[in-house]
Amino acid sequence: MTIVNGGKTxxxxxxxxxxxxxxxxMSLKAGFAxxxxxxMNQYDKLKQYTYNLGFKYDDKKSFYALLFGxxxxxxxxxxxxxxxxxxxxxxxxxxxxxxxxxxAGTEVFCSIHNIFNxxxxxxxxxxxxxxxxxxxxxxxx
Numbered sequence: 001m002t003i004v005n006g007g008k009t010x011x012x013x014x015x016x017x018x019x020x021x022x023x024x025x026m027s028l029k030a031g032f033a034x035x036x037x038x039x040m041n042q043y044d045k046l047k048q049y050t051y052n053l054g055f056k057y058d059d060k061k062s063f064y065a066l067l068f069g070x071x072x073x074x075x076x077x078x079x080x081x082x083x084x085x086x087x088x089x090x091x092x093x094x095x096x097x098x099x100x101x102x103x104a105g106t107e108v109f110c111s112i113h114n115i116f117n118x119x120x121x122x123x124x125x126x127x128x129x130x131x132x133x134x135x136x137x138x139x140x141x
Contacts, residue, residue, distance in 0.1 A: 010038045015050075022058070029054035029068075047075040053086075062095040074122050085118030087128070093138075105140040 013035030020028045031052035038045050054068040069086040090112045097106040110133070117130045 012036045012038075013048075017052070019056075025057055025059045027056050027058075029056060045075075049073040051086075062098070064091075064093040066091045070120075072120060083120045083122070085116070085120055087113075087118045087120050088115040089113050090115060107138045107140075108135075109138055110135040 015033035017031035033050040051071040057065040069088045071086045092110045095107045
């Protein structure tokens with residue numbers, strides 16, 4: 001039996017994010033979050049830590065790249081979860097038309113998700129996808 005919204009829950013936590021200044025069009029992004037959940041009608045007291053790390057290149061004219069890692073650590077493994085990997089994504093954007101009569105811009109994009117096939121899920125029935133790719137054209141009006 002699963003109880004949804006059954007009782008009072010108190011959550012406390014904080015998060016912090018930072019990005020360096022751009023140096024030769026490159027910057028570093030980092031973030032951390034902590035939350036503590038206390039279910040008032042249960043004995044569960046869960047702690048969650050989240051780490052983000054990113055490397056960005058942006059020439060502010062025609063090319064943008066972001067390599068971004070995300071890691072979450074949960075306090076419980078009650079349902080055979082697995083979360084021992086950083087999940088890394090790579091996003092690339094290249095403008096091919098900056099302005100025309102009808103469009104404000106057109107760009108080609110490519111995103112590779114979960115580059116290293118990492119596992120990060122709390123319930124074994126809901127596993128995260130392995131590496132996958134999306135690409136296409138983006139039109140701005």
